[in-house]
Amino acid sequence: MRLDIKHWKLLEAVGKYGSLGRAADAIGVTQSALSHRLAEAERRLGSPIFEREGRKLRPTPAGQSLVQAAQLLLPELSRAEKDFEQTAxxxxxxxxxxxxxxxxxxxxxxxxxxxxxxxxxxxxxxxxxxxxxxxxxxxxxxxxxxxxxxxxxxxxxxxxxxIDDELVLVTHPQHPFADKPWIIAEDLADVDYLTYSLDALPGFEYERFIKPSGIRLRHIQSVEMTDAIVEMIGVDLGISILSKWAITRSLTQKLVAAVPLTENGLPLxxxxxxxxxxxxxxxxxxxxxxxxxxxxxx
Structure with a gap:
C-alpha cells in the first residue's frame, strides 16, 4: 500500500468537510500539517486527489473513489478495534x-x-x-x-x-379537527402548525400532502424534537403531521388524537x-x- 492510515483519515475528513481547515480541526492537527500530508499522499499516488472549487476542495474523479473507500473502511477499522477490545x-x-x-x-x-x-x-x-x-x-x-x-x-x-405505518394529523383530543373522518391540505391554511424540520424532506408530509395542494401554511413554528411537538399538541398549542407509529404511546394514553390525511390516508x-x-x-x-x-x- 502506498498510503498510510494517516492519509486515509485525511481523505475521509477532507471529503466530509470540504476544506483543510475544518478537516484539520476534526483530526486534531494543524492545517499546515494536513496540507503537507495531502501533498505527500498525492506524491505517493502520482496524481491530484482534490481540486479547488471556490473555497472548497472537491475530489477529482479519480480521488472520489479513494474518498468513498476511506468513508467505508475507517468505520470498519474502528469497529474492529472496539470489537477486539470487548472480546479481549x-x-x-x-x-x-x-x-x-x-x-x-x-x-x-x-x-x-x-x-x-x-x-x-x-x-x-x-x-x-x-x-x-x-x-x-x-x-x-x-x-x-x-x-x-x-x-x-x-x-x-x-x-x-x-413497519406499515401512515402519516396522520395530530391534534388535541378536543380540537375541532379531531372529529373529522379525514382532512385535506386546505384545512391547514390558517392553523398553528408545528414542524420538527423546516426542510422539505423527501417522502414526508410537505412533498406528498401540502405542496401538491398549492396552499401556503401561514403559521409555522419549528420545534426540533418530536416529543416536544407532541407535548405542545397535548396542551392545545398547535397541530402537526407525524408518523402514527411514532406517537403510539401518546395515542394510547389519549393525550392526542390522530386524523387520517385524505380519504385514502397517506401510507408510510x-x-x-x-x-x-x-x-x-x-x-x-x-x-x-x-x-x-x-x-x-x-
Missing amino acids: QNASHLVRIGVAAYSAYHWVPGFLASLPVKREKLQVDFVAAATREAENTLLTGATDLLISPVNIDNSAFSSVPL TWHVLTRKSDAKHPAVQLTLDALCQWFNPR
Missing part, C-alpha cells in the same frame, strides 16, 4: 441502533426483553444523533442498525421493510437499514433478525 475483556458485542426523523423509542423495553441472547453477550445502545443525521450515523459507524421512515438510497446500505413504510459490509457480522445480523421478528412475528 470478555465483554459483550455492542450493536448501536438509531431511529431516523422521530424520537420514537416506546418499543424498546419490549424489544430488549425479547432478545434471544443473554444481556451480557449482546449490548444494545441507542443513538439519539440518528434522529437528525440518520444517513451519516450509519455511514460512519455511529449506528449499526437504522430504523427509518424512508428507504435511504445509498449503495453501501441494505434495507428490509419493517419504515425500514431497517444496515451496512452491506456487516452482512456477515454475527451480532448485527442477530439484532436485525430480532428486530424483524419483534415487529413482524410469524
Whole structure:
C-alpha cells in the first residue's frame, strides 16, 4: 500500500468537510500539517486527489473513489478495534441502533426483553444523533442498525421493510379537527402548525400532502424534537403531521388524537437499514433478525 492510515483519515475528513481547515480541526492537527500530508499522499499516488472549487476542495474523479473507500473502511477499522477490545475483556458485542426523523423509542423495553441472547453477550445502545443525521450515523459507524421512515438510497446500505405505518394529523383530543373522518391540505391554511424540520424532506408530509395542494401554511413554528411537538399538541398549542407509529404511546394514553390525511390516508413504510459490509457480522445480523421478528412475528 502506498498510503498510510494517516492519509486515509485525511481523505475521509477532507471529503466530509470540504476544506483543510475544518478537516484539520476534526483530526486534531494543524492545517499546515494536513496540507503537507495531502501533498505527500498525492506524491505517493502520482496524481491530484482534490481540486479547488471556490473555497472548497472537491475530489477529482479519480480521488472520489479513494474518498468513498476511506468513508467505508475507517468505520470498519474502528469497529474492529472496539470489537477486539470487548472480546479481549470478555465483554459483550455492542450493536448501536438509531431511529431516523422521530424520537420514537416506546418499543424498546419490549424489544430488549425479547432478545434471544443473554444481556451480557449482546449490548444494545441507542443513538439519539440518528434522529437528525440518520444517513451519516450509519455511514460512519455511529449506528449499526437504522430504523427509518424512508428507504435511504445509498449503495453501501441494505434495507428490509419493517413497519406499515401512515402519516396522520395530530391534534388535541378536543380540537375541532379531531372529529373529522379525514382532512385535506386546505384545512391547514390558517392553523398553528408545528414542524420538527423546516426542510422539505423527501417522502414526508410537505412533498406528498401540502405542496401538491398549492396552499401556503401561514403559521409555522419549528420545534426540533418530536416529543416536544407532541407535548405542545397535548396542551392545545398547535397541530402537526407525524408518523402514527411514532406517537403510539401518546395515542394510547389519549393525550392526542390522530386524523387520517385524505380519504385514502397517506401510507408510510419504515425500514431497517444496515451496512452491506456487516452482512456477515454475527451480532448485527442477530439484532436485525430480532428486530424483524419483534415487529413482524410469524
